[in-house]
Amino acid sequence: MQLVVARIGRAHGIKGEVTVEVRTDEPELRLGPGAVLATEPAATGPLTIETGRVHSGRLLLRFEGVRDRTAAEALRNTLLIAEVDPDELPEEEDEFYDHQLIDLDVVLADGTEIGRITEISHLPSQDLFIVERPDGSEVMIPFVEEIVTEIDLEEQRAVITPPPGLIDESEAVIASSRDEEEGTGDAASGDAASGDAASGDAAEAPKGDA
Secondary structure (H helix, E strand, O other): OEEEEEEEEEEEEOOOOEEEEOOOOOHHHHHHOOOEEEEHHHHHHHHEEEEEEEEOOOEEEEEOOOOHHHHHOOOOOOOEEEEOOOOOOOOOOOOHHHHHHHHOOEEEEOOOOEEEEEEEEEEEOEEEEHHHHHHHHOOEEOOOOHHHHHHOOOOOOEEEEEEEOOHHHHHHHHHHHHHHHHHHHHHOOOOOOOOHHOHHHHHHHHHHHH
């Protein structure tokens, strides 16, 4: 099975290095020196990684035969593709490869259907599920344990407990209005200093979105 593991960005320096946008949870395995990768467009590859290093939080790669900035810049926007055994599993029990998660049904704890995972977006701070809803719209679900409570590969589903507003923006408006009303009530009864405004649901909602 072929999986996209990175996209080549701009050239770095004058000796053939390039920045890469990593699209794998195991860059040390998929993007290490000696790795031979297919490419899209196919005519650009295959490319063999000669060296790799991290600079200012970005992974820099140099490929065999690429020795100057001009050659490096010619690779820009090329996708790097690794051949992966479809039966291969990550080392950690709570980790998953992208191909295991694509097409999983996303449901709430009560079974309510939200949609289907069509893409995994790997950001520096966290991963996101791109979920296509039945009406064709998309919603982004942070892949964090506070929100994604279960991944069941046998049942082909991901169970989520989203905070207000993540799935339905109107829920966020309702929750905000309710919190404001409760805050007014607390202030009137002398509880504002020690009540929900400091430690209750209003403070917790942003944490769920992080």
